[in-house]
Amino acid sequence: MLPINFLPINLRLRRAGALPELRRSKCELRVVRDANVFFVETILKHHGLLECFTEINTNPSYVDEEGRLRILPFHHSTTSSHGCKLCPANMCKGKIIDRIKYTSSIKGKNRFIYLGDGKGDYCPGLKLNQGDFLMPRKNYPLWDLILSNHHPLEAEVHEWSNAERLKMKSCSG
Numbered sequence: 001m002l003p004i005n006f007l008p009i010n011l012r013l014r015r016a017g018a019l020p021e022l023r024r025s026k027c028e029l030r031v032v033r034d035a036n037v038f039f040v041e042t043i044l045k046h047h048g049l050l051e052c053f054t055e056i057n058t059n060p061s062y063v064d065e066e067g068r069l070r071i072l073p074f075h076h077s078t079t080s081s082h083g084c085k086l087c088p089a090n091m092c093k094g095k096i097i098d099r100i101k102y103t104s105s106i107k108g109k110n111r112f113i114y115l116g117d118g119k120g121d122y123c124p125g126l127k128l129n130q131g132d133f134l135m136p137r138k139n140y141p142l143w144d145l146i147l148s149n150h151h152p153l154e155a156e157v158h159e160w161s162n163a164e165r166l167k168m169k170s171c172s173g
């Protein structure tokens with residue numbers, strides 16, 4: 001049985017009770033989400049799950065003097081354009097996965113399970129290698145993109161539609 005080390009994860013799993021169980025099973029859980037820090041941390045804190053994650057990758061945000069939430073791009077197009085044609089200008093999740101893969105390879109951790117549903121999850125899916133899992137949510141844009149098969153994928157693809165079934169798949173690897 002291969003260890004599962006990293007799981008950039010979809011926040012919709014919060015209702016399934018899957019996250020603490022995955023954390024206990026030595027998965028390192030990371031958020032890679034095109035939302036913002038305020039949103040992600042608020043949701044995770046509300047559900048008591050913030051401590052389950054070793055890293056949150058999302059767009060920076062802050063509250064301005066007038067009390068309005070301001071959101072900044074994760075990759076700022078004027079200072080460090082990510083140069084990826086598959087991703088929106090503000091965030092290339094594939095670049096984030098490249099960095100996580102590099103740092104995890106130094107630690108000797110090398111298996112990734114990537115859960116996603118949106119178009120922005122296709123680019124990181126292309127960064128995964130043999131032995132990794134790409135888990136698209138059925139009938140969502142990522143699933144459609146994989147079916148249309150524009151680029152070859154090295155990772156094993158396992159679709160999911162139900163968080164309980166996903167929990168079983170993720171923990172049985």
Ligand SMILES: [Zn+2]
Nearest residue numbers: 084087092123
């Ligand atoms: Zn990209």
